[in-house]
Amino acid sequence: MKNFTILITALASLLLMSTTAQAAEGIDAAVNEAFGAATGWFVALIFAPIPGTSFPWIVLWLVTGASIFTLYFGFVQFRSIGHSIALVKGDYSNPNDAGEVSHFQALATALSGTVGLGNIAGVAVAVSIGGPGATFWMILAGLLGMASKFTECTLGVKYRNEYKDGSVSGGPMYYISKGFAEKGIPGGKLLAGLFAVFCILGSLGGGNMFQANQAHAQLTQVIGNYPGWITGVIFAALVFSVIVGGIKSIARVTDKVVPFMGILYVGAAVIILIFNADKIGWAFGQIFTGAFTGLGVAGGLVGALIQGFKRAAFSNEAGVGSAAIAHSAVQTSEPITEGFVSLLEPFIDTVVICTMTALVIIITGQLVSDPQTGLYILNESGSIMTADGSSGVALTSAAFGSTISWFPFILAIAVILFAFSTMLSWSYYGLKAWTYLFGESKKMELTFKIIFCLFVIVGAASSLGPVIDFSDAAIFAMAVANIIGLYFLMPIVKKELTSYLARLKSGEIVKYKDSKK
């Protein structure tokens, strides 16, 4: 009853705020302008280019991190993929642990936070700015990112907090502070605090406003144009009802339907690729040629590379640290096993799903090129001209709709569900960071949840440019603190890996079925 009262009061506040604001003319424009002005400095700082180049330092930071982890762990993502799948299947799970969080469940829950608009809208942004070549760099970033995910999720489980009541909290803020203290490295608490601040911003940006913004864009495409704040208020009310009102049924329905929508999305992409099987070779040709020449896109090769890496990182969140929060709830006595499982996440998210989206956009001829030169034609904003002038999620929708006419309606539902599911995931990540900073009290939790809901409205009412810039910047800022932490703590993961692989090789660790023989 108390929850219900809070729910009604907050909904009334949200509606009152919105209707009052509605009185002011052009609320969307006002929100957009204010938001752009307030966040511009932060975006400029995070995406500042390396002096003398146009290459953002933050992209280099992520790629360098992923490459170092790949080399340091001896290409673990390629060596252990079979073992990762066996772990997800439960081959190594002790039946006495039944009823605890399985490897599959930890992976599926983490994926519900990453598979979403990044795969649909983000990829469209990448190929429309960076050309088909961005896909190549996106796949490479996905493959390298598997090692980042492996490192952070192993540490997430190893240094999680297990409370007396049986609940669990984990993530970079815990492994940075505890791991640094264990190794006697100063500044752990400061770095963990910095991560928590960035995580809160990331949860409000990429995990919230970008989702609301693109869900609104999709809705307007299907049902016609209307003010963004309306979508914002509806979404905010739904998110509020789950995270504050405790209406679990909405979250459960979302969690059941989202995987189904994901399968449907990939299935539709496969059907389109089969229909256009004769163009697949050409599409890959465009991807490889574009990766090294740019095929006329703004910035050429570097432009394609930046877009590919940026959108891959935004989609799979490798190195960002959010997955470590999600994976830390798993039941295992070997933290490294969750590292093995988590490295499948960038593979599924980026190498499979993002590539599918990119191929569909390229194959269905959405990107307009000059038949004489073979180079893509750019519009006044520097992006590639598209067949119907669309961008973002609308471009992906047009690509799917060109082969399956009714699919945009399914995609609209999928986008909304993905957006909602991602918001719920990020509300959890943000909350964990918030409670790390301000303590685990009900009052503090409620404060964050209300702020989170208000940002849903801001995100839906803003235009794509400022929202996507801030969303990227906030997510990437998390990677600054997280990857510094990972560099200091990766020897711990190496020790765990060496020990585990030795025991696996010696037969000390065997599949449960084998151990019963």
Next chain:
Amino acid sequence: MSATIIVGVDGSEAGNRALSYAKRLATLIGEDCVLELVCIVEWSPYTFQTHEENALRKKHRQEELNNANARVIAPALKSLEETGIKGNGRVLHGKVAHLLNSIAVETNAEQIVVARSTEHGLSTRVFGSVTAHLVMSANVPVTVVS
């Protein structure tokens, strides 16, 4: 030589019928008979959960074990004790048919006693009931009490 009988119990009226029948069997067999009472909390490691559910899973699992022990196993064992029948009890998470059969094999049981399930709905129509699964897949004889 002792005879072990696995009894599927869940605190429901149907579970009590299975227990009553198993007690009659145990009385007929005599003091060498041991009833192994098993209460299973239906659980699959392949379901989708929210972040919050995952974070609280260990706590909820312990609550489920405590509740099942207190409400199902403890009263059932007490009723066995009152009638002088030997018995053990356990609560497990997993698939009912699979686990009952696994325990029967593990304890070298003579048979499994369960009550006819009262499941309805689409999944039962499509995939069959738990009882039907158990009867089809068990390695030991199964008695289904109506």
